[in-house]
Amino acid sequence: MNHSLSRKRLRIALAIALAVSTTVTVLAVADPLAFDANRFTVGTVQVGDRTVAYRAYEGLVYVANPVDAEYQRLNFYVPAEYYEGKSINGYTAETAPIFLPNSVGGYMPGPAAKIGVPGMPAGVRPPAGGPLPEGAGMLPPPPAGGGFAKTADTLAAALAHGYVVAAPGARGRTLKDSAGTFTGKAPACIVDLKAAVRYLRHNDQAMPGDAEKIVSNGTSAGGALSALLGATGDAADYEPYLKAVGAAPARDAIFAASCYCPITNLDHADAAYEWLFNGLDDYDQRGRTGTMTAAQIDVSAQLKPLFPPYLNSLGLKSPAGATLALDPAGKGTFRDYVKSFVVASAQRALAGGTDISALPWITIKDGGVTDLDFTRFVAYAKRMKTAPAFDALDLRSPENNLFGTATIDSRHFTAFAQEHSTERTLAEVALVRMMNPLGYIGAEGVATARHWRIRHGAIDRDTSLAIPVILATALQNHGATVDLAFPWGRGHSGDYDLDELFAWIDSICR
Numbered sequence: 001m002n003h004s005l006s007r008k009r010l011r012i013a014l015a016i017a018l019a020v021s022t023t024v025t026v027l028a029v030a031d032p033l034a035f036d037a038n039r040f041t042v043g044t045v046q047v048g049d050r051t052v053a054y055r056a057y058e059g060l061v062y063v064a065n066p067v068d069a070e071y072q073r074l075n076f077y078v079p080a081e082y083y084e085g086k087s088i089n090g091y092t093a094e095t096a097p098i099f100l101p102n103s104v105g106g107y108m109p110g111p112a113a114k115i116g117v118p119g120m121p122a123g124v125r126p127p128a129g130g131p132l133p134e135g136a137g138m139l140p141p142p143p144a145g146g147g148f149a150k151t152a153d154t155l156a157a158a159l160a161h162g163y164v165v166a167a168p169g170a171r172g173r174t175l176k177d178s179a180g181t182f183t184g185k186a187p188a189c190i191v192d193l194k195a196a197v198r199y200l201r202h203n204d205q206a207m208p209g210d211a212e213k214i215v216s217n218g219t220s221a222g223g224a225l226s227a228l229l230g231a232t233g234d235a236a237d238y239e240p241y242l243k244a245v246g247a248a249p250a251r252d253a254i255f256a257a258s259c260y261c262p263i264t265n266l267d268h269a270d271a272a273y274e275w276l277f278n279g280l281d282d283y284d285q286r287g288r289t290g291t292m293t294a295a296q297i298d299v300s301a302q303l304k305p306l307f308p309p310y311l312n313s314l315g316l317k318s319p320a321g322a323t324l325a326l327d328p329a330g331k332g333t334f335r336d337y338v339k340s341f342v343v344a345s346a347q348r349a350l351a352g353g354t355d356i357s358a359l360p361w362i363t364i365k366d367g368g369v370t371d372l373d374f375t376r377f378v379a380y381a382k383r384m385k386t387a388p389a390f391d392a393l394d395l396r397s398p399e400n401n402l403f404g405t406a407t408i409d410s411r412h413f414t415a416f417a418q419e420h421s422t423e424r425t426l427a428e429v430a431l432v433r434m435m436n437p438l439g440y441i442g443a444e445g446v447a448t449a450r451h452w453r454i455r456h457g458a459i460d461r462d463t464s465l466a467i468p469v470i471l472a473t474a475l476q477n478h479g480a481t482v483d484l485a486f487p488w489g490r491g492h493s494g495d496y497d498l499d500e501l502f503a504w505i506d507s508i509c510r
Helices: 003-017 080-084 151-161 188-202 221-231 236-244 266-277 294-313 333-351 374-381 398-402 415-419 429-434 466-477 498-509
Strands: 041-047 050-061 073-079 097-101 164-168 210-219 256-260 282-285 288-291 362-365 368-372 451-455 481-485
Touching: 041 151, 050 080, 050 151, 073 080, 073 151, 097 151, 097 188, 097 498, 151 164, 151 498, 164 188, 188 210, 188 221, 188 236, 210 221, 210 498, 221 256, 236 429, 256 498, 266 294, 266 415, 266 466, 294 415, 294 466, 333 368, 333 374, 333 466, 333 481, 368 374, 451 466, 451 498, 466 481
Parallel strands: 097 164, 097 210, 210 256, 256 451, 451 481
Antiparallel strands: 041 050, 050 073, 073 164, 282 288, 362 368
């Protein structure tokens, strides 16, 4: 007999036996991080033509020593049918995966998302003790041609599908305490998500859902944090930070990671961006257009040749076992491999009925996409950011801000930017490493998630197409299963294909 599962069933059965009410008296517990199954509200949410009833355990502070309890909390939602002993899509209260979506955008503070209530714009606090403003968007305004799906809608859809939903908040780069000290600089955001996972595993016997089947989800910087959470399970580097905030004594490895357009691998993202866009001097930053200055064009020319040596140092292999590499000019098997994902994207679009015949750089033969001119495709997608794209020489990028300290607002995080700037402050190598999943994949003592789904829009210019391909390939080379695709015509956005996302989760969890 599985005694652990038996104990969990007993606890959930006791919860089912409780009389349902809107508010239940909070019971005192000795463990400050113990889950109180009696402290809940009940609610319903409309998902399509269905009314979904649920229990809500909201405002659960997941650390014993919170730095900012307004963000270091999570909202936990359970389908009401599970308290009636029913199943949904083959899942029960004991076996349902735990869907863990974060609401981080731009490495800003991300509040714990709530079902039925639109979220706050990234980095904006709700009024003290008050509700979230009606109609506020969870992430920054959508770019032309795409947009971020509301996290509240994602939560409701996941709940309707039969998942237990745990929506954690996380500190971000702009947070300050009452003394004016910064409290959300790196690695605070990933430390908080790890602490949330530890809380769920610490309370697994008392909480519905399977804490060994946690599936994270995020978009943009949130996608990067989903990747970082998936790659760095139980890594010792984060332990001092977790102890400082009073994280639960449990593991923080997760089962799977869903990453939409992850803004990650920041210390090599500038070179990767210029590898792709060098020679395209005009930019279009969501309607703000212009031409790079002579100095920026020179920086682009200096950054581009830095990418091939880095890429070659990774020793990546294709699924067929071929070495993926670049010559000094930036061409080679890796470039061809990146192009293959664009070709596959165009083929899926064509097969789905999208008319792409007007694009002269795509070759269509016998009803299929056989080739495309990659250089002309990149020009079609257009440059969005000036050089350098991430580690700005004037320290004004969100990523510079991420790598600040308790008393310093922004710092460089690459040697190139430091050497070319009059601002000489540089983040510690160990800290930069902690924000990049690549250094942990396959590392000793690290439990990297075995299942990954990565989506990056084919015309998403917020980072280079090379970045998700590197992440996916490194994971595959170390035994993970990875589903990577570049949706055709899609810009910087996420949660746009929830049916497909949920189908993927079901395929790995059943």
